[in-house]
Amino acid sequence: SALTQPASVSGSPGQSITISCTGTSSDVGGYHYVSWYQQHPGKAPKLMIYDVDNRPSGVSSRFSGSKSGNTASLSISGLQAEDEADYYCNSYASSRTVVFGGGTKLTVL
């Protein structure tokens, strides 16, 4: 089953927001393999966080990831207009497959 994300979140420039990604002990809770992607309209997804809390080279330090139990989180600090996008989480699962979240639309007010 897909991981559960809020459909939308919003924040004002400069503020911090957090997007949650809830799964089960068979996926998010069972492995250190959660990643996050940013997708702007008409563009391919971009990797923002991998293995729960690792940031690829070139990704702003305003983006951070964490996990507690069966829920992973993506935090964005110092919100900027360019952060407005859809965000997806994914996790490795016990069936050796991969499952994605339904996506969260971030609006910068």
Added chain:
Amino acid sequence: QVQLQEPGPRLVKPSETLSLTCTVSGGSISSYYWTWIRQPPGKGLEWIGCVSTTGSTIYNPSLKSRVTVSLETSKNQFSLEVTSVTSADTALYYCARGRHWFDPWGQGTLVTVSS
């Protein structure tokens, strides 16, 4: 750096087979896993399956009976086949590098299933 290139948009008739190839440049396909992911219009991402450098594959259980992912090492390409397509298979199909996190991604190929 590694780049993934996908073909242009495709129109496939219902019940036929969808075939896509992803070309890898700037690096060898003989490392890493290689993955296909799709996104129906206006919807979220769905993992389809992946192939390893040895050719072993893992598929989404919901698509397993209709999907084949294969490696063409000599051409630095990997491919996707989906048989017996229906309108539910209409989506943007992405190729990507990786096993459980994906980077980079191709630009995506729009596949429309329609008679």
